[in-house]
Amino acid sequence: MNTSKYDAFSKRHPLVNFLFFIGAIGCGVVIQHPAYLIAGVMGGGTYYLLLNGKKGWKMILGMLPMFVILTVINPLLNAYGVTVLFHLFGRPYTLEALMYGAAIAGVFVVMLLWFGCYNAVLTSDKFTSLFGNLIPALSLLLVMVLRMIPNFIRKAKQIIGARKSIGKGAGDESTTKEKVNDGMTVLSALTDWALEGSVITGDSMRARGYGTAKRTSFQIYRMTAMDWTLMGMIVTLLFVVIACGANGSMTATFTPDLYIAPITGLNTLGFIAYCAFLLIPTALHIKEAIQWHISRSKI
């Protein structure tokens, strides 16, 4: 995730990031219109590649077989539709059901892509800073858990190592029974050590005045003019998309009859708004890259 350090959208306020992903994932789940799905795959895929570089291609190519499998399976489960392609096990295999399968698989791929971007952009520190004021106890809990997990895994490895050095513990050639038994001993030792530490941490927090007054939280992120602009764009575009959706401009039903709303007239507006919305992070990334290139070439 080194590349995300240079991503312009990741540097924006977490609220902007969060709102964008809520919109992108929410729309991605609900809309099955083929044109919107293609827009979703293009938008999500481009941003995913910008974030992950060459590694991203591997993941995207890995989604292809999944897409194909989900597509061809649907007509086996769903025999509705009028255009029968052929009969399989005495059941009709219809074109409509196949297209429906492709749409469902498309929704799945769009969602995986946006979640991939979400994981790179909205890191745990951003999440807790976003919700620190709203749910203070839970955010603190989450921060502590996230800090303890690597700590405990390290300690578990130390315990395993210490046991190995005195000739105990399971290796690669151990039986499952030995592995399980050894795991139990390690887990037990780890629990003892961790609980011991928890009481000390808790008392230390109390001694420093935890719970005596309302906790304030330090905010490292500030909403800048740029963030407000982006937020305005996100909200406006989403509003247009939802309004057009309510108007039926992205309706697509596949079975029993195929109906896909044409992208003409007023329906174009919704589609353009959706595309513009999905391109926000990519556009920001490219804009920053160009600016950087220009300012560097001036030197």
Add this chain to the structure above:
Amino acid sequence: MKKSNIATLIVLFALIPATLYFGTILPGRSYYFTGTLIVIELLIPFFMAFEGRKPQARELVTIAVMCALAVAARAAIPIPNFKAIFAVIMISGIAFGAETGFLVGAISAFASNFFYGQGPYTPWQMLGYGVAGLIAGFSFAKKRLPRKPLVMAVFGFISVVLIVGPVLDTSSVFLTLPAISWGTAWPLYISGFSVNVSQGICTFLVLLLLGKPLLEKLDRLKVKYGMMEAHDDGV
């Protein structure tokens, strides 16, 4: 009435019916969207109860330790689909009550996904893992079930295979199936069954071998420092 109780009532009698109604007027296939919204709404009352309680430092740290242990337990046993996470969550529920058990489950699901990747399954995992802690806490409170290793182990196996596993499988059913009926859904539940059984066996073994000693450690902590007294009704 407590704030969290009011929130529970609002969620159960206003928010969820509203979501269901909204889901039926949404175009196309909105099972996943509606289902996930309801799952998130179910999580809210538990989180509000925890915030409203203003937890003490010791309680907070102990819950954090149980969550982190549940996640780190993945590293202790190097066999795939054979993780002690459910056992640790259930032990927390048994030791500290149903509400804490739910919290440990939900938070450890969420926190572990920061390492393994958040996805469309995250809210479902939080609910499923939380329910594991909740039912364990409820069933063993007030000596409803004896805290014997074998009883805990069998209880753990049954609840993982019959309750927690199917909750997780439902998220993949909602996510990948176009039309949901028993006829189309059973292959997914069957394919998830083997994973659930494997997790169930792991939970069984950990609770059988470690349940008692771990509980003793936690109970000792509870008595010694007088923290996290479970409410009388166990909820």
